[in-house]
Amino acid sequence: xxxxxxxxxxxxxxxxxxxxxxxxxxxxxxxxxxxxxxxxxxxxxxxxxxxxxxxxxxxxxxxxxxxxxxxxxxxxxxxxxxxxxxxxxxxxxxxxxxxxxxxxxxxxxxxxxxxxxxxxxxxxxxxxxxxxxxxxxxxxxxxxxxxxxxxxxxxxxxxxxxxxxxxxxxxxxxxxxxxxxxxxxxxxxxxxxxxxxxxxxxxxxxxxxxxxxxxxxxxxxxxxxxxxxxxxxxxxxxxxxxxxxxxxxxxxxxxxxxxxxxxxxxxxxxxxxxxxxxxxxxxxxxxxxxxxxxxxxxxxxxxxxxxxxxxxxx
Amino acid sequence: xxxxxxxxxxxxxxxxxxxxxxxxxxxxxxxxxxxxxxxxxxxxxxxxxxxxxxxxxxxxxxxxxxxxxxxxxxxxxxxxxxxxxxxxxxxxxxxxxxxxxxxxxxxxxxxxxxxxxxxxxxxxxxxxxxxxxxxxxxxxxxxxxxxxxxxxxxxxxxxxxxxxxxxxxxxxxxxxxxxxxxxxxxxxxxxxxxxxxxxxxxxxxxxxxxxxxxxxxxxxxxxxxxxxxxxxxxxxxxxxxxxxxxxxxxxxxxxxxxxxxxxxxxxxxxxxxxxxxxxxxxxxxxxxxxxxxxxxxxxxxxxxxxxxxxxxxxxxxxxxxxxxxxxxxxxxxxxxxxxxxxx
Numbered sequence: 001x002x003x004x005x006x007x008x009x010x011x012x013x014x015x016x017x018x019x020x021x022x023x024x025x026x027x028x029x030x031x032x033x034x035x036x037x038x039x040x041x042x043x044x045x046x047x048x049x050x051x052x053x054x055x056x057x058x059x060x061x062x063x064x065x066x067x068x069x070x071x072x073x074x075x076x077x078x079x080x081x082x083x084x085x086x087x088x089x090x091x092x093x094x095x096x097x098x099x100x101x102x103x104x105x106x107x108x109x110x111x112x113x114x115x116x117x118x119x120x121x122x123x124x125x126x127x128x129x130x131x132x133x134x135x136x137x138x139x140x141x142x143x144x145x146x147x148x149x150x151x152x153x154x155x156x157x158x159x160x161x162x163x164x165x166x167x168x169x170x171x172x173x174x175x176x177x178x179x180x181x182x183x184x185x186x187x188x189x190x191x192x193x194x195x196x197x198x199x200x201x202x203x204x205x206x207x208x209x210x211x212x213x214x215x216x217x218x219x220x221x222x223x224x225x226x227x228x229x230x231x232x233x234x235x236x237x238x239x240x241x242x243x244x245x246x247x248x249x250x251x252x253x254x255x256x257x258x259x260x261x262x263x264x265x266x267x268x269x270x271x272x273x274x275x276x277x278x279x280x281x282x283x284x285x286x287x288x289x290x291x292x293x294x295x296x297x298x299x300x301x302x303x304x305x306x307x308x309x310x311x312x313x314x
Numbered sequence: 315x316x317x318x319x320x321x322x323x324x325x326x327x328x329x330x331x332x333x334x335x336x337x338x339x340x341x342x343x344x345x346x347x348x349x350x351x352x353x354x355x356x357x358x359x360x361x362x363x364x365x366x367x368x369x370x371x372x373x374x375x376x377x378x379x380x381x382x383x384x385x386x387x388x389x390x391x392x393x394x395x396x397x398x399x400x401x402x403x404x405x406x407x408x409x410x411x412x413x414x415x416x417x418x419x420x421x422x423x424x425x426x427x428x429x430x431x432x433x434x435x436x437x438x439x440x441x442x443x444x445x446x447x448x449x450x451x452x453x454x455x456x457x458x459x460x461x462x463x464x465x466x467x468x469x470x471x472x473x474x475x476x477x478x479x480x481x482x483x484x485x486x487x488x489x490x491x492x493x494x495x496x497x498x499x500x501x502x503x504x505x506x507x508x509x510x511x512x513x514x515x516x517x518x519x520x521x522x523x524x525x526x527x528x529x530x531x532x533x534x535x536x537x538x539x540x541x542x543x544x545x546x547x548x549x550x551x552x553x554x555x556x557x558x559x560x561x562x563x564x565x566x567x568x569x570x571x572x573x574x575x576x577x578x579x580x581x582x583x584x585x586x587x588x589x590x591x592x593x594x595x596x597x598x599x600x601x602x603x604x605x606x607x608x609x610x611x612x613x614x615x616x617x618x619x620x621x622x623x624x625x626x627x628x629x630x631x632x633x634x635x636x637x638x639x640x641x642x643x644x645x646x647x648x649x650x651x652x653x654x655x656x657x
Contacts, residue, residue, distance in 0.1 A: 024434045035429055036441050042529065043447055049470045050459050062468040066477060117342035124335035132339075139350055141638045143590040145611045146631040148618045150353035150360060156370050183349040190342060215334045244452040247592070251619045263454060270458045270597065278462065289455045296450035 054078065054282035061277045077279035078287070085284050086268045086276070088257050092287070099243055099261040101174055106181040107238030111231055114189030119219050121190065122197035123205070139187045145247050151180045152251055172256050180248040185238050192237075196230035197223065236299050240292050262288050360628035361385055367622040378625065385629035392512075396621055398605030399613070403512030405637065408609045410505055411520070412589040415527050416581050422528065423535025424573060430536075431543050442540075449533050457593035460526040464493040464598065471522075493522040497603045519599035519607050526594055531584065535577070542576035543569070582645040589641065610634050 053063055055073040058080060082092045121133060158170035170176040205218050246263045253259050269276045269284060363378035392400045430438055463470040471493065476486035499515035507514045546568060554564045592611045595601055601608035614634060617627035
């Protein structure tokens with residue numbers, strides 16, 4: 001260590017305002033805070049804008065300026081949106097139920113079927129393993145839009161006639177949309193869960209095998225409990241994908257108003273020829289975004305902690 | 315002597331473990347065969363036909379004609395009777411869109427992670443919690459809200475600019491910028507067109523969407539970078555200090571060295587996500603003006619949903635598959651070069 005560098009660090013510590021080591025000095029702290037506040041402003045600006053818009057009274061179609069709490073702030077827009085968000089005769093509750101059906105149904109089925117396949121891929125040896133894995137990867141590579149056409153044509157040719165559900169065209173139904181979503185979500189769930197199972201150490205299973213546990217027992221008693229966080233995260237990502245699904249719902253459900261979802265209503269509100277008041281649009285967007293955002297906040301740590309777990313393809 | 319086995323048992327493998335494995339795979343295999351693999355195979359068949367809306371009417375019972383490679387040639391040579399369709403322009407713009415976004419996400423994400431990592435920064439936890447907000451909002455909402463914000467008449471961006479302009483004595487009329495529809499491109503040299511090539515000039519809508527996606531994309535990059543920064547052992551900096559390394563040298567040889575292996579795979583993942591980002595282009599610019607911000611995914615959607623040329627749309631999807639395959643192979647190469655990876 002040379003003498004000059006020692007004396008330099010001593011002189012630096014005398015100027016507390018600029019100190020680099022330990023606590024930053026006042027000036028530096030101030031500069032850092034300014035930067036952070038600027039970033040905070042850019043992050044919050046759109047959010048504050050939408051919240052502010054949603055408080056506009058209904059007779060004000062467009063905002064009058066930049067405000068945080070607009071003149072005559074009211075919750076009318078929320079009330080109106082919950083009654084009937086668009087000109088289509090369907091309530092917010094029904095839209096939500098349809099979105100929920102799709103989101104819950106597809107994510108539960110994909111994760112339920114996917115976890116057993118993921119276990120086979122992660123732990124068991126069988127012929128054709130590589131080929132099947134590559135097939136799944138190949139499907140994963142395709143964005144959902146690229147499977148829109150064949151699913152549309154094929155589901156369109158299926159007429160369902162079931163005792164409980166009645167008679168309908170599979171394409172023009174929530175069931176058909178659900179099938180189309182599972183088509184892409186299942187490979188994603190398998191891949192994602194397999195990635196997580198690969199990270200679970202094998203010690204426990206080996207110990208169990210020594211004690212004579214069968215493959216089934218190992219899966220049910222050891223793997224499944226350990227995989228709960230990954231199952232929850234995969235299920236959640238699938239849920240979000242279903243909750244905001246747009247390609248299949250918008251292509252399949254045309255005209256069939258009672259089956260419409262939140263995403264379709266949002267599309268109707270912002271469409272090219274729509275003159276929906278912005279307060280309605282904003283209130284709707286907030287109601288649409290808040291439930292998944294809250295859950296995201298809760299599971300966020302798990303999602304970002306292992307980035308083997310990625311997003312759902314869009 | 316090895317006992318002879320039938321082709322079936324050879325195909326299904328031998329021994330208990332293989333048979334049990336197939337039992338675990340059966341549900342997924344059945345479901346995927348019917349709703350994933352079969353439709354994809356059907357799509358390849360469709361891509362060689364002239365299937366259109368009329369063939370879907372089961373009562374008419376019309377069967378589409380086999381047209382060979384016509385759909386592929388029409389797409390690749392941009393000979394479709396669709397307004398503003400230029401395949402080469404879409405591919406180049408799509409690649410540029412992904413590259414530009416990921417570069418900005420990466421730089422901003424790392425920079426803000428470094429900012430929040432400064433020792434002794436006050437309110438660090440508060441900032442970290444707030445900066446994650448864009449991540450938790452579904453992209454379809456982000457796209458529609460920002461489309462609203464970039465509105466020429468009442469949008470927040472123009473209002474904000476006008477408010478700032480008032481300080482400089484500028485009239486608010488200056489800020490009636492039609493962000494999403496203006497045809498003229500603000501910077502000509504950025505993605506130059508060549509003689510006889512497609513019009514590649516980037517319209518204002520590109521920059522508006524770039525800003526939106528920057529808002530949407532940097533926070534997750536920042537989370538990844540923060541994770542990498544926190545994994546750097548403190549002793550390294552102390553040791554470097556003792557050896558007389560300058561702060562710049564420390565940054566280059568310690569900080570960046572630790573960031574790189576974490577950020578590169580994530581950047582590749584971000585590239586693929588951004589490449590296929592449907593909602594911004596669809597809800598903000600609508601692919602316009604004149605199709606100049608159309609992406610492969612939005613064009614695929616329009617072919618199926620608006621033009622209803624199912625045969626052409628199928629061919630388009632198959633071509634898309636090969637483009638994405640090429641990207642994935644290159645990406646895998648890059649990932650392998652930076653970290654071990656096993657299938």
